[in-house]
Amino acid sequence: MRSPAELDRVQWHALTHAYGSAEDVPELIKALYQDDEETADEAIYELYGNIHHQGTVYSASAPAVPFLAHAVRHAPNKRAELLMLLAVLADHAPEDVDSPHWPSSSVAAVCAELCRALPELLFCLEDTEREVRRAALRVVAAVAELLPADQHAPVVAQLDGVYATDPVPAVRADAVVVLARFGREAAAVDGPLPEVRLAAAMLAVARSGPPYPADLVDVIAEDGAEPDPGDDDFPWSGTATQEEQLRRLLTEDPDAGLTVAARWIAAGDIGSRGSWLAEEIAGTWRDREPAVLDLLLAALPQQRNPRALASRLHTIGHLIEYLREPDADLRDTLYRYAAGADEETAGPALLALVRSRDPRALEQVLHRPTSQLLAAAARHFPEAADQLIPVIRGELAAGATGNEGIALVEALAPFGAAAHQALPELVVCLRTRSAAIVAARRLGAIGIATRETIDLLCEAAQSSDLALRAAAAVAHYQLTGDVEPALRTFEGLLSGAGQTHWYLSALEPLGIAAAPLLPYIEPMLGARYEWTRMAAAEALHWITGSPDHAVPVLVDLVGPTPVGVRALKALAATGQVPEELRPTLRSFAFSPLRLIHDSPLSGQDHPDEELRTLARTLLAAP
Incomplete structure (x- = not known):
C-alpha cells in the first residue's frame, strides 16, 4: 500500500489514461479521503472513466493500485466501491496470461500490483458490511490464478472461513465460486442453502459442458428462479454478473435452457428471467421458435408492468413469422391484447397479430393505422389492396414525414400495379421532398408518365441529395425510355468519392x-x-x-x-x-x-x- 503522501513520487505526467495525461489522478485519489461523500463519489466515478475505461486499462492504472488499496483501508465509507474498482482493473481472461504480450501489458502490471497488495486487503473478508465482503471476494477472484504459491494457503483458509461461517448465504455462495478458482470444490448441490446449491450447480455444468446432467438442471431450475437482488453491483471476471453467466451457460444447452425457462416462468417469471432466457435461446439457436413462443405465451400474464409485457409482445411479433401456421391460442391472446385500451401493449400485440396473418388484424389496422402497422399489413395481406391503399393515401395526404412517410410509401410495393392509385400522393412526396427517394422509386416502378411527374424527376435528378439524384434518374428512364440523362447522372455519381455502392445498387432497372x-x-x-x-x-x-x-x-x-x-x-x-x-x-x-x-x-x-x-x-x- 502507498499513502497519499507518496503520490508525488510517481511521475503521473509521464503516464496516460483514457483521456491523455494522468496528471489529474493524484487529486482524484486524495478526494477519496474527503468527508464530503459527494466529492468521493465523483472521484470514484472519474477513476472508473479514466484509469479503467470500457474494459481497458492504461499505463497509469497499475501505479494507482497501491494508493487505491490504501484508500480501501483508510476510507471505509467507500470500501466496497474501491474494492470493485480494483477487481475490474485486474479483470482478464485466465487464458490471457499465456499470451506473449501479457508480461508487458497494462493489465499484467495491474495484476502484479494487486497481488502484492492483496494480503493487506484480506481483512475486508471479515467486514461487517456484506457488500464489502462480496467486493473483497471479487478482488481475490480477479488474481486467484496469479497469486504466488506461498499465498495460496492463507488465502484459501480465509475463504474456507467465509464459506463456513458467513451469515449471508449469497456471500457463502460467492466464496464457493472463488474457492473454485483455487481448484477447491467446497460445496455440493444438495446442501441446505439454495444460493450455495445454485453456485455449485453452475460450477458443475461449466465443468461438464452440454448436454448438462438432469440433476444439475433441476437444481438451477429450482434455486435460480429468483434473482440475487445485489447481483448487478458485483460482477465477476469479464465484468459479467452471475445472472449473465447463468444465462450464457443455459443458452449453450438449449434443451436445458428451455427446461429451466419453463420452470422459472411457472414460478412467476420474476424479473422476466424465464422470458429473457427463452428469448436468448431463440436468438442463438435455430428452429426453437415453437417452443419459445409457447413459453412466452405462458409468460404474458406474469409480466409485472406494461413495459415488460410490451417487450414480450415485441419478441412474439418477431418470432411468429417463423411459424407457417401460428397456434390459434396464441393468435386469440394477441387479439385480446391488441383490442385492449393500453396503447403501450396494444400496438406490439396488433403488429404481432398482423405478422401471424390472422384476418382479424386487418380490421384493427384499418381502425388504428400507423405507418408500421400499414407496412406490415401490406406485406401480409397484399390481397387487401382496395382496403389498405386508401388508408395509406390518407396518411400520406395528412402530412406523414420522415421515417413514417418512408414506411408508408414502401408499404405500396406489395400491391404491384394497384399502387397507381397513390400516384397523386407520390407526386406530392417528390415535390415536397418528403420520402422523396422512395417516392421516386415507386413512381418509376408504377410506370405511369405524366408531364408533372417527368418534370419533377428531372428537377430531382439535379438535387444536392445524391441518393435522390440516383433514384430520380432511374425513375425518369423507366417512365421515358430515355437513358441519356440517367447515364450522365451516374457518370458523375460513380466518378466521385463517397458511398458509390448506394448508387450501383440503383442500376438494376x-x-x-x-x-x-x-x-x-x-x-x-x-x-x-x-x-x-x-x-x-x-x-x-x-x-x-x-x-x-x-x-x-x-x-x-x-x-x-x-x-x-x-x-x-x-x-x-x-x-x-x-x-x-x-x-x-x-x-x-x-x-x-x-x-x-x-x-x-x-x-x-x-x-x-x-x-x-x-x-x-x-x-x-x-
Whole structure:
C-alpha cells in the first residue's frame, strides 16, 4: 500500500489514461479521503472513466493500485466501491496470461500490483458490511490464478472461513465460486442453502459442458428462479454478473435452457428471467421458435408492468413469422391484447397479430393505422389492396414525414400495379421532398408518365441529395425510355468519392442500357470496401447478363454477415454455384446455431433465415 503522501513520487505526467495525461489522478485519489461523500463519489466515478475505461486499462492504472488499496483501508465509507474498482482493473481472461504480450501489458502490471497488495486487503473478508465482503471476494477472484504459491494457503483458509461461517448465504455462495478458482470444490448441490446449491450447480455444468446432467438442471431450475437482488453491483471476471453467466451457460444447452425457462416462468417469471432466457435461446439457436413462443405465451400474464409485457409482445411479433401456421391460442391472446385500451401493449400485440396473418388484424389496422402497422399489413395481406391503399393515401395526404412517410410509401410495393392509385400522393412526396427517394422509386416502378411527374424527376435528378439524384434518374428512364440523362447522372455519381455502392445498387432497372457505365464499374470489382465490390459485381451481372466476372467476387464475399447475405443473393441470381462454395453453403444451411443475430426490435426480416434459405436454394441448384 502507498499513502497519499507518496503520490508525488510517481511521475503521473509521464503516464496516460483514457483521456491523455494522468496528471489529474493524484487529486482524484486524495478526494477519496474527503468527508464530503459527494466529492468521493465523483472521484470514484472519474477513476472508473479514466484509469479503467470500457474494459481497458492504461499505463497509469497499475501505479494507482497501491494508493487505491490504501484508500480501501483508510476510507471505509467507500470500501466496497474501491474494492470493485480494483477487481475490474485486474479483470482478464485466465487464458490471457499465456499470451506473449501479457508480461508487458497494462493489465499484467495491474495484476502484479494487486497481488502484492492483496494480503493487506484480506481483512475486508471479515467486514461487517456484506457488500464489502462480496467486493473483497471479487478482488481475490480477479488474481486467484496469479497469486504466488506461498499465498495460496492463507488465502484459501480465509475463504474456507467465509464459506463456513458467513451469515449471508449469497456471500457463502460467492466464496464457493472463488474457492473454485483455487481448484477447491467446497460445496455440493444438495446442501441446505439454495444460493450455495445454485453456485455449485453452475460450477458443475461449466465443468461438464452440454448436454448438462438432469440433476444439475433441476437444481438451477429450482434455486435460480429468483434473482440475487445485489447481483448487478458485483460482477465477476469479464465484468459479467452471475445472472449473465447463468444465462450464457443455459443458452449453450438449449434443451436445458428451455427446461429451466419453463420452470422459472411457472414460478412467476420474476424479473422476466424465464422470458429473457427463452428469448436468448431463440436468438442463438435455430428452429426453437415453437417452443419459445409457447413459453412466452405462458409468460404474458406474469409480466409485472406494461413495459415488460410490451417487450414480450415485441419478441412474439418477431418470432411468429417463423411459424407457417401460428397456434390459434396464441393468435386469440394477441387479439385480446391488441383490442385492449393500453396503447403501450396494444400496438406490439396488433403488429404481432398482423405478422401471424390472422384476418382479424386487418380490421384493427384499418381502425388504428400507423405507418408500421400499414407496412406490415401490406406485406401480409397484399390481397387487401382496395382496403389498405386508401388508408395509406390518407396518411400520406395528412402530412406523414420522415421515417413514417418512408414506411408508408414502401408499404405500396406489395400491391404491384394497384399502387397507381397513390400516384397523386407520390407526386406530392417528390415535390415536397418528403420520402422523396422512395417516392421516386415507386413512381418509376408504377410506370405511369405524366408531364408533372417527368418534370419533377428531372428537377430531382439535379438535387444536392445524391441518393435522390440516383433514384430520380432511374425513375425518369423507366417512365421515358430515355437513358441519356440517367447515364450522365451516374457518370458523375460513380466518378466521385463517397458511398458509390448506394448508387450501383440503383442500376438494376437500367439493365443493358447502363452498358456505357461499365468503365466506371469494372475497376470497383477490386475496391477496398467490401460493399463496393459486392455492388459492382451485382451491377455487372445486371448489365451484361454474364456471371463470369461477377461470380468470383461474390464468392469471395459470401459469409454470415449482411454484405455476405447480399452477395449470396446476388450469386443466386447468376445461377452459378461454384463447387468450392458448397461446403460453406452446407454449413449455412444446416447449422443448428444462428449465424447472424436477429433483433426483435429491428423491424427487419430475419437475416439468418434468409441466409439459410439462400444456402438451401443454391445447394439444390444443379
